Amino acid sequence: MDKVSEELLEIALQKLGKTRADFDREVEELKESSSIEVMGNLVAIMMESMNATANMLSLIMMQNASLQSEIEALKGGETNA
Incomplete structure (x- = not known):
């Protein structure tokens, strides 16, 4: 130290x-x-959690992009009656 x-x-x-x-x-x-096995399991759990978080963020980003394109399509289709 x-x-x-x-x-x-x-x-x-x-x-x-x-x-x-x-x-x-x-x-x-x-x-x-403490053992190597316990530490390995902890790291595996952390990696799975990070993977799940990344998957959720990816899904949210794809849904956001889809909604943005739908909004843009609706804005382009507006008419003033």
Whole structure:
């Protein structure tokens, strides 16, 4: 870690009332309890969500373009009676 990150960590630990040793121990426990499979699943879920969002946006954009062309066609077909 760089100096600024170390200082910010120390300030945060002081506010939390934890020692650096406590923090390091908790980090190691979290590292041991997490697995590559869990991280892979999380990334897969994120990618599926991004794909679904992109598909929805694409659909909205196509519908918007269609509505714009219909509006333009109606404007061109107006008559003053």
